[in-house]
Amino acid sequence: MRIANxxxxxxxIAAGLFLSFQSSKFDYMVDGTPGPGFLPxxxxxxxxxxxxxxxxxxxxxxxxxxxxxFQSGDFKNFLIVIGSAxxxxxxxxxxxLLVALGLMVGVIAKLMxxxxxxxxxxxxxxxPVLLFGIFVKILSVPLPKGIFGF
Amino acid sequence: xxxxQNLLYxxxxxxxxxxxxxxxxxxxxxxxxxxxPGLGPAAGIAVLLPLTFGANPISGIIMxxxxxxxxxYGGSITSILINTPGDSAAVMTTLDGYPLAKKxxxxxxxxxxxxxxxxxxxxxxxxxxxLAPALAIFAIRFGPPEYFALMILGLTTIAGMTxxxxxxxxxxxxxxLFFATVGLDLMQGIPRFTFGSVHLYEGLDFIPVAMxxxxxxEILTCKTDECAIKIEKKDVTWRxxxxxxxxxxxxxxxxxxxxxxxxxxxxxPGAGATISxxxxxxxxxxxxxxxxxxxxxxxxxxAAPEASNNAASIGAxxxxxxxxxxxxxxxxxxxxxxxxxxxxxxxxxFEHNPDFVWGLIGSMYIGNIFLLILAILAVPLFIKILNVxxxxxxxxxxxxxxxxxxxxxxxxxxxxxxxxxxxxxxxxKKMDYPAAPMVLALVLGILLETSxxxxxxxxxxxxxxxxxRPVSGSILGISILAIFYxxxxxxxxSYQKSRMA
Numbered sequence: 001m002r003i004a005n006x007x008x009x010x011x012x013i014a015a016g017l018f019l020s021f022q023s024s025k026f027d028y029m030v031d032g033t034p035g036p037g038f039l040p041x042x043x044x045x046x047x048x049x050x051x052x053x054x055x056x057x058x059x060x061x062x063x064x065x066x067x068x069x070f071q072s073g074d075f076k077n078f079l080i081v082i083g084s085a086x087x088x089x090x091x092x093x094x095x096x097l098l099v100a101l102g103l104m105v106g107v108i109a110k111l112m113x114x115x116x117x118x119x120x121x122x123x124x125x126x127x128p129v130l131l132f133g134i135f136v137k138i139l140s141v142p143l144p145k146g147i148f149g150f
Numbered sequence: 151x152x153x154x155q156n157l158l159y160x161x162x163x164x165x166x167x168x169x170x171x172x173x174x175x176x177x178x179x180x181x182x183x184x185x186x187p188g189l190g191p192a193a194g195i196a197v198l199l200p201l202t203f204g205a206n207p208i209s210g211i212i213m214x215x216x217x218x219x220x221x222x223y224g225g226s227i228t229s230i231l232i233n234t235p236g237d238s239a240a241v242m243t244t245l246d247g248y249p250l251a252k253k254x255x256x257x258x259x260x261x262x263x264x265x266x267x268x269x270x271x272x273x274x275x276x277x278x279x280x281l282a283p284a285l286a287i288f289a290i291r292f293g294p295p296e297y298f299a300l301m302i303l304g305l306t307t308i309a310g311m312t313x314x315x316x317x318x319x320x321x322x323x324x325x326x327l328f329f330a331t332v333g334l335d336l337m338q339g340i341p342r343f344t345f346g347s348v349h350l351y352e353g354l355d356f357i358p359v360a361m362x363x364x365x366x367x368e369i370l371t372c373k374t375d376e377c378a379i380k381i382e383k384k385d386v387t388w389r390x391x392x393x394x395x396x397x398x399x400x401x402x403x404x405x406x407x408x409x410x411x412x413x414x415x416x417x418x419p420g421a422g423a424t425i426s427x428x429x430x431x432x433x434x435x436x437x438x439x440x441x442x443x444x445x446x447x448x449x450x451x452x453a454a455p456e457a458s459n460n461a462a463s464i465g466a467x468x469x470x471x472x473x474x475x476x477x478x479x480x481x482x483x484x485x486x487x488x489x490x491x492x493x494x495x496x497x498x499x500f501e502h503n504p505d506f507v508w509g510l511i512g513s514m515y516i517g518n519i520f521l522l523i524l525a526i527l528a529v530p531l532f533i534k535i536l537n538v539x540x541x542x543x544x545x546x547x548x549x550x551x552x553x554x555x556x557x558x559x560x561x562x563x564x565x566x567x568x569x570x571x572x573x574x575x576x577x578x579k580k581m582d583y584p585a586a587p588m589v590l591a592l593v594l595g596i597l598l599e600t601s602x603x604x605x606x607x608x609x610x611x612x613x614x615x616x617x618x619r620p621v622s623g624s625i626l627g628i629s630i631l632a633i634f635y636x637x638x639x640x641x642x643x644s645y646q647k648s649r650m651a
Contacts (some may be wrong), residue, residue: 008581012321019328019343026335026342032611036335036342039599040328047324053317069580078370078576081548085366085569088552089562101553105545112541123542127549134186138199141557 001068002058002137009055013048020044080111102128153279160508164516169209172202173513176213177520180220181528185228187361187547189553190237191221192479199487207491208506211511214484215467216520219271222423222460223521226263230256230452232547234365239423239459241360241589242431245311246444246451248368253447255531262393262401262449264525268518270409270457274464276512277413282595285324286472291419294604295615300418301598304425305417305502306632307432308591309446313584322578326588329354330595337603349563356424356593358555358568365551366572369544371579393449401453406433412458416465422478423462425597428590430458438634444584457562464514471495471507 019040026037043090057083095103106124114120132150135141163169176198183194194217202210225240230247243263250259277285292300305323312319332343333353393401408430415426435444435456444451467484469475474495476482488495493503500507514620535543555568575585609615617623 004581006576012325022343026340027218027338030338031607033606034603036338036340039602040331040342042480043324043328043331047321047328049322050317050321054315054321069582073373074580077372078573081366081544082569082573082576085548085552085565085572089566090568097553097556104552105549108545108548109541112544114539114541119542123545126545130578131553132547135553137558139189139193139557140554141184142560143553143556144562 004069005054006058009051012051013055016044016048016051080108084108092144094146096148096150097143098128098132098150099146099148101131156504156508157279157511158406160512163208163505163509164212164512169212169513170214170516171211172205172214173517176216177220177517177524180217181224181524184221184224187234187236187365187551189554189557191218192483194221195483199483202487207493210487210491211510214487215510215514216517218480219460219463220521222463223264223267223525227532228258230259230263231532233368234551235360238356239507242427242455243452244364245586246448249447250449250452251536253576256536257529258393258397258449259452260529260532261395262453264522265393266405266453266456267460269405270412270461271464271518272515273409274413274461275511278464278468279511280470282468285417285608286468289361289469290473290475292418294601294608295482295619295622296625297597297601298605299616299622300593301601303625303629304429304594306538306629307428307436308587311584311586313582315582318583319587322583323587323591326591327595329592331599336600350560353596354592355564357558358564359571359592360589361551361555362568362571363575363589365547366578367575367585369548370572370576397449401450404450404454405457408434408454408458409461412461416462417468419469419475422466423459424593426462427459430454436632453649471499472497488603497537505568548643561609
């Protein structure tokens with residue numbers, strides 16, 4: 001936790017300073033009143049200053065009491081869910097959103113521990129049907145279509 | 151007496167079988183739309199608007215208002231069950247609703263959300279009847295300094311959401327405020343922090359951020375066994391579904407207080423149900439006897455924002471009907487519908503179209519009863535969601551989150567944004583950075599900066615404008631009190647203890 005906190009705090013401090021630097025490109029004051037750069041500038045400074053507190057704490061005894069937040073296997077769910085969701089964004093122009101979501105549901109359900117293939121295939125097929133009913137038929141949301149025409 | 155006569159007349163208009171049907175369809179559809187992640191009342195009203203084209207104006211507006219307050223309740227369902235707010239006004243409900251579900255009290259949380267919504271809604275209708283014209287004129291006088299003060303009051307609630315490590319909570323809030331500055335600058339029209347993406351010109355939408363930080367982060371951090379919320383069949387009896395006497399004891403005062411806050415903030419153009427639920431939650435936490443337990447699953451943490459957001463939805467109708475000024479996206483669509491029906495909202499609407507106004511008021515009473523019946527009947531069904539195996543539930547919820555974020559602006563960019571904030575939420579949760587302050591600051595930040603700059607332009611750069619105007623000065627005074635209240639409370643308690651000893 002100590003190292004993780006230290007890295008994160010340093011990243012936040014750097015981000016805060018970067019934001020302040022970026023906001024200096026906008027007018028700080030306009031005709032005596034705050035301009036578009038005013039608030040972001042002070043926010044960047046404040047972020048960097050407040051982030052010093054957890055950073056400093058990592059050098060004290062306090063940090064040694066904290067357990068490591070990342071356990072082995074924590075990233076499994078992360079990779080499954082974020083990975084398959086990212087694939088949805090990538091393949092949607094080809095397959096259409098509904099097909100992409102159906103595949104995502106099947107992949108997540110299987111990789112997260114659903115044993116039965118029947119359930120996985122059922123989810124892959126029926127989730128897009130349900131979503132089609134709700135979002136396309138009832139709510140008339142124009143979803144991106146793919147090579148299958150839906 | 152005249153008001154009561156008018157109300158009886160309104161109830162007779164609303165009791166027309168066709169109007170009752172429209173009201174039922176509106177409430178039912180609103181609840182469903184509210185429960186779908188990403189879709190709020192504005193989307194529901196917009197979608198069902200064509201159905202009212204052939205109807206008479208009273209039936210049409212009865213259905214649209216039914217959708218409006220139905221969605222306010224519906225948003226709480228997914229907040230409580232799967233930690234994914236159905237709409238922005240339901241974000242605060244997740245903070246205690248989901249922990250309550252984890253404790254096995256999902257049914258009571260849903261029940262309390264329903265009762266709080268209905269009590270808040272009904273009291274607001276009464277306030278609407280008696281106070282609407284006078285209050286509307288007061289609300290319209292709210293200028294930028296008053297809005298700025300109100301946003302500061304909203305931000306004081308962050309102090310209560312910082313979790314174990316206050317510094318991390320404040321970093322989260324500051325980053326949220328920064329996110330609020332992304333997009334085109336409203337005064338100069340120049341893009342800020344958009345990194346060349348036109349998708350960011352309109353700023354970061356609040357919904358993808360909330361769905362990512364709450365919904366996806368929950369899925370990511372939830373190991374299959376740890377997060378399983380099992381509800382036994384014996385626990386889904388009618389008796390157990392209703393909030394207990396103790397729940398009521400803790401919640402009732404907060405429901406009434408939050409109703410007042412919600413109704414008033416709902417009337418302010420641009421503020422609305424989301425901000426009112428934030429402020430009500432903060433006030434409830436500060437005034438509750440067990441304020442320290444907020445966020446861990448206390449029933450009043452559900453009651454307060456739910457009463458508030460429903461009260462705000464009725465409050466928003468006040469300026470719309472009496473002045474023709476819509477207070478939110480939903481009421482703007484409703485205003486358009488009224489004009490489409492050939493009605494002219496404004497001070498004369500009560501005189502020229504009493505059947506319409508009083509019929510609408512009557513229908514709100516009936517609609518609230520429909521909402522209560524619907525909520526109570528549906529709770530056992532909703533609870534069953536929790537017994538779905540976690541991998542299946544996670545996969546299905548994920549698909550609803552992504553399609554919900556797409557349907558916000560029909561944009562895949564929003565889907566990517568939601569996924570990005572989901573990943574950010576995962577790391578924040580792991581590193582003990584609370585998400586709620588970030589979301590709160592994002593919502594309040596936009597109005598905060600705009601009203602700050604507008605006020606300074608009005609005053610020629612003199613910040614005393616915030617203190618010299620009575621309303622903004624009073625609100626800022628309350629904000630300062632709210633910040634120091636825990637310290638004052640502690641000092642009084644230690645003084646009393648020392649005297650006792």
